[in-house]
């Protein structure tokens with residue numbers, strides 16, 4: 667949970683990100699949602715030995731957070747909600763290893779995730795892993811409903 671919060675702090679600082687400020691009030695729910703009998707999400711944590719801890723003293727230096735989904739085209743699918751590696755540990759293969767472990771752990775036929783178009787370095791990183799932008803290739807758009815609109819929808 668502490669690592670996740672750290673990741674959220676980082677994202678919130680990014681000016682082009684408006685969605686992840688939600689983390690501030692999601693934080694209170696994370697423990698319940700991730701560690702209950704039927705967890706809503708799973709996480710893989712990257713940890714380094716004590717002698718390689720971060721400048722701030724962290725040994726948990728990255729994570730991938732995911733949950734299961736289903737495609738009527740492909741079958742079992744996994745959705746990667748977050749992938750994060752602390753800045754001082756980047757470029758060492760940790761992000762790639764987290765994604766790889768996630769794919770093995772999930773045992774699914776398809777990995778899905780979203781990335782902001784202005785997060786150029788992450789887009790490059792994902793393309794390097796063989797991921798495809800399905801907005802440009804097949805015209806899929808990412809949509810959501812929340813807040814008042816979601817409440818209105820639920821009342822119908």
Ligand SMILES: CC(C)(COP(=O)(O)OP(=O)(O)OC[C@H]1O[C@@H](n2cnc3c(N)ncnc32)[C@H](O)[C@@H]1OP(=O)(O)O)[C@@H](O)C(=O)NCCC(=O)NCCS
Pocket residue numbers: 749750751752755756757758759760761762763780781782785786787788790791794
């Ligand atoms: C994206 C992120 C997880 C990558 O993690 P990382 O540990 O630095 O990446 P790795 O060291 O595992 O890199 C794996 C490969 O991607 C390449 N790569 C890494 N960052 C890259 C970049 N910015 N541009 C292009 N290629 C990149 C590496 O060269 C390496 O290539 P190789 O397999 O051919 O050697 C990390 O930069 C991060 O946490 N960024 C901030 C959070 C974020 O934006 N997450 C994505 C939100 S959707």
